[in-house]
Amino acid sequence: MKVAVWYGDKNIVLEDRPIPSIGEKDVLVRVKSSSICGADLHAYKGLSKRRKPPLVMGHEFSGMVERLGDETKGLKVGDRVVVEPIISCGKCKACKKGKTNVCENRKLIGLNLDGAFAEYVSVPYEKCHELPRDLSFDEGAIIEPLAVAVHAVNITPISSNDNVLIIGSGVIGLLITQLLRSRTSGDILVTGRRDYLLEKAREFGATDAINVIDCDAVKTLLKKHGRVDVVFEAVGSNETVNQSISLVESGGSITLVGMLDREMTVDMMEVVAREITLRGDYGYTTDDFKEAIELASSGKVDLKGLITHVLPLDEIKKGFDILAERRENVIKVVINP
Numbered sequence: 001m002k003v004a005v006w007y008g009d010k011n012i013v014l015e016d017r018p019i020p021s022i023g024e025k026d027v028l029v030r031v032k033s034s035s036i037c038g039a040d041l042h043a044y045k046g047l048s049k050r051r052k053p054p055l056v057m058g059h060e061f062s063g064m065v066e067r068l069g070d071e072t073k074g075l076k077v078g079d080r081v082v083v084e085p086i087i088s089c090g091k092c093k094a095c096k097k098g099k100t101n102v103c104e105n106r107k108l109i110g111l112n113l114d115g116a117f118a119e120y121v122s123v124p125y126e127k128c129h130e131l132p133r134d135l136s137f138d139e140g141a142i143i144e145p146l147a148v149a150v151h152a153v154n155i156t157p158i159s160s161n162d163n164v165l166i167i168g169s170g171v172i173g174l175l176i177t178q179l180l181r182s183r184t185s186g187d188i189l190v191t192g193r194r195d196y197l198l199e200k201a202r203e204f205g206a207t208d209a210i211n212v213i214d215c216d217a218v219k220t221l222l223k224k225h226g227r228v229d230v231v232f233e234a235v236g237s238n239e240t241v242n243q244s245i246s247l248v249e250s251g252g253s254i255t256l257v258g259m260l261d262r263e264m265t266v267d268m269m270e271v272v273a274r275e276i277t278l279r280g281d282y283g284y285t286t287d288d289f290k291e292a293i294e295l296a297s298s299g300k301v302d303l304k305g306l307i308t309h310v311l312p313l314d315e316i317k318k319g320f321d322i323l324a325e326r327r328e329n330v331i332k333v334v335i336n337p
């Protein structure tokens with residue numbers, strides 16, 4: 001089978017490998033669509049500490065069941081599936097509390113295990129969810145980032161008239177924007193650095209979307225809208241975390257979705273004395289993943305509007321380069337192996 005192997009930096013090579021063998025509880029999935037994630041791009045740019053070459057990346061994907069292990073249940077050859085790529089142990093304290101997203105022994109397909117920039121992937125059968133008929137394989141490949149957004153919103157208390165700010169107009173920021181439409185009648189504000197993405201944010205329900213590339217984000221927001229009740233920080237830089245603290249109301253909360261800077265300097269006096277809640281956020285549970293499928297299938301969330309490029313596996317390097325250089329108003333690149 002054809003596989004795209006990442007050898008570090010911008011070196012992605014197409015290779016021929018044997019089709020993976022499967023265990024008794026595994027399913028061989030023929031990948032139909034696999035999306036390039038910001039985290040994959042980060043590795044491609046040589047900035048990732050978590051992804052170690054050589055690696056087959058790709059954790060956002062859908063496909064068809066090609067072969068089944070003897071102990072799998074509820075699936076048959078030819079089924080359309082979307083794969084939940086976080087594999088948790090089910091035994092640790094976090095798993096026992098239902099927080100499988102922060103399982104101590106978790107593995108991610110495309111990070112610790114070979115991923116979906118390949119024609120076939122072997123996955124545990126429990127991680128295969130039916131892809132509803134009304135969703136295309138390409139939309140199926142965007143379910144995973146939608147699950148990330150669903151989880152972030154689910155763990156964040158939001159009242160029906162709260163004003164909310166989303167810092168970052170990338171894919172996750174845009175998905176959170178869509179989800180908030182049904183959660184609050186208050187302001188849904190988005191800040192970002194690219195006009196075409198902010199335009200999308202407006203299309204998806206932002207009541208205001210502000211380009212902060214040439215201005216002081218805090219001053220601009222305070223002047224125009226004042227402080228907000230809830231912030232979703234979807235960048236992860238020290239600068240934007242500090243913006244979140246400055247822009248949230250006393251007693252308000254900040255959900256930290258982005259991951260960029262490991263160490264930060266923040267004004268903890270502000271956090272303590274204004275009773276601001278800083279909330280960590282990671283991945284999603286199986287329930288969040290199922291909710292994401294349901295939301296996409298019922299048309300409450302538009303995934304198609306995020307897909308700007310569809311390329312064959314042979315052109316995966318081009319896909320990464322388009323994203324790295326932010327060409328052609330790119331949002332999501334999906335690969336069809």
Ligand SMILES: [Zn+2]
Binds near residue numbers: 038
């Ligand atoms: Zn991802």
Ligand SMILES: [Zn+2]
Binds near residue numbers: 091092094095100106
């Ligand atoms: Zn666990």
